[in-house]
Amino acid sequence: MxxxxxxxxxxxxxxxxxxxxxxxxxxxxxxxxxxxxxxxxxxxxxxxxxxQTPEKSLEFHESMLASNIAIHRNLLNLQSIFHRKLDNGQPQVNLEYYKKI
Missing domain, CATH: 1.20.5 (Single alpha-helices involved in coiled-coils or other helix-helix interfaces)
Structure with a gap:
């Protein structure tokens, strides 16, 4: 035993x-x-x-912004309930900011 x-x-x-x-x-x-x-x-x-032309540059930046918003939204949706409990040295995530986006 x-x-x-x-x-x-x-x-x-x-x-x-x-x-x-x-x-x-x-x-x-x-x-x-x-x-x-x-x-x-x-x-x-x-x-x-x-x-590139200014129009192409603006189109590129808009697509990058849309991509970053989609990535952060997906990360927020997939976030584990334990994520806030772990201390990995990072500052706490401002969840309200990403929910508003």
Whole structure:
């Protein structure tokens, strides 16, 4: 019986340690991906501004804005109830702002 209790405790500890590491690693990968995407968007924006007409540039920016609004709306809809409970170093999300968008 003691062996079973020890095995269960170690299993929970191991699960917590591995899960915590994987979550932090995934969060860092997500931040890096977000940075690269932002850089790519900035590069494309600069290219469009330099090489296209003002109408094409405006059309591009409107499509980017619509895309960002759709992404944030989907993230809000898919948000887990546990998201607000986890402390990952990020500031709290202003949910009212995204609901208004």
């Amino acid at each position: 003691k062996k079973l209790i020890v095995i269960i405790i170690y299993s929970f500890l191991l699960t917590y340690i591995v899960g915590s590491y994987a979550y932090k690693k995934g969060f860092a990968d997500s931040a890096a991906t977000g940075t690269y995407v932002s850089l790519a968007e900035s590069f494309v924006t600069l290219h469009v501004l330099r090489n």
